[in-house]
Amino acid sequence: MKVLCLWHATEEEINYIKKAMPSDTEVVAPEGEHFSRFECTYLDIKHHAVNADAIIGWTIPAGIPEIAEKLKIVSWLHTGVDSLARSGVLALAKQRGVKIANVRGANAIAVAEQAMMFVLALAKKTLLKHQAAQENHLLFPLFGDDHRSAILSGRTIGVIGVGNIGSRIAKRAKGFDMDVIGVRRNKERPVECVDSMHGMDELYMVLEKCDYVVLAIPNTGETFKFFGKDELAAMKPSAFLINIARGTHVQEQPLYEALTSGRLRGYAADVWPWYEFGKYFPAAGVPRLQIQKLPNVIGSNDQSHDADDVLERYIEWGTQNLVEFAAEKPLTREVNLDLGY
Structure with a gap:
């Protein structure tokens, strides 16, 4: 299983996901310079996206879902999925049978x-x-x-x-x-x-x-x-x-x-x-x-979630989504693609 992090994850964060997943899991992330480490561009990850089984992150560059033909699950590190609906990701996931899970409650x-x-x-x-x-x-x-x-x-x-x-x-x-x-x-x-x-x-x-x-x-x-x-x-x-x-x-x-x-x-x-x-x-x-x-x-200009422990909990709960999927267990935080939450 190949997991693609959609942010410039630290070595510690990548190792955390690897340790939680089955031993043969490959975890990759964009490399190089960045303006904000919590996002990436199409060019940063296109070579990884084409054969990724799972993606996890806060943003999804336009065009990535379309080329990620092996994609089986999106672990979305937010509660709301309205941006996924606007970008067409929810519709594409429903069409392809891709699971989407969020981290509702993490913040x-x-x-x-x-x-x-x-x-x-x-x-x-x-x-x-x-x-x-x-x-x-x-x-x-x-x-x-x-x-x-x-x-x-x-x-x-x-x-x-x-x-x-x-x-x-x-x-x-x-x-x-x-x-x-x-x-x-x-x-x-x-x-x-x-x-x-x-x-x-x-x-x-x-x-x-x-x-x-x-x-x-x-x-x-x-x-x-x-x-x-x-x-x-x-x-x-x-x-x-x-x-x-x-x-x-x-x-x-x-x-x-x-x-x-x-x-x-x-x-x-x-x-x-x-x-x-x-x-x-x-x-x-x-x-x-x-x-x-x-x-x-x-x-507070969208700062309510900017607090101690929240980033760590986002990654922890997002990883739990992937662990449950890999173990073929029901997803605790699966998003209902019809309801949009």
Whole structure:
């Protein structure tokens, strides 16, 4: 079996994969200089791709799946596979019978902690008070509306999407004595630390009860721009919205209007709206209305997973996918090619 790493893997990483796999496994990776070691080009790997049985990585150069005629499995070192759908890899895999497995849950702890950081940072007006401290400025009068912190204890948080990440957000929210309401596709499946679970058809009812709303829902056709004017109108004006999932979940124009009119107290996001070329004109990788500059908005620019242990867990779980495949075992994290997750 030949495994092709789609990044400039270190010798330690290559040896880790070799050691986990059957003894006759060949593990190869692109060599030479690189700008980012977590990606490669078609020319870097074309000579390896033509006879690779498995590929593992964070990116797939255009044209590689087409020439990898022996390919049997893709171990995708992400949770979401929407980029594979857009590039046609999912369709090609379905046509050829290629298995695709991801590493869903590998960054769940880091992302859940980031979500709670956002909740606290919005509630406690962290940026405002840090800037005041830097300027040696005393916020006055005491308990003024513009600088009084919000409270978590006894308040209600709605977690939209209670999977690997959402369930961990619920657990951490309980540590702050919050009431937790969950919304998920299958509301019959109970989750620890969620006080009540609801289906997507009950979303508006949940939103009107919440002081904090966290979006942790998968990226599918159904969730693309699903949160807009009506959903924002259903929220309390005193509520905060946190998006720890995809920037395209929330419609930017109604969000901007809600944030600038006082209809929404604050917004935090790990990712901004992304206007992809071919779907939008003009294309842009930044918010069109510059929501990131509003005083009641904070963001982390896709950095929630950039934390201790996460890279190692990506490679560990991605390797587990290959080990299971080589042993002809069911893939624990196999992607349903019809559902796209």
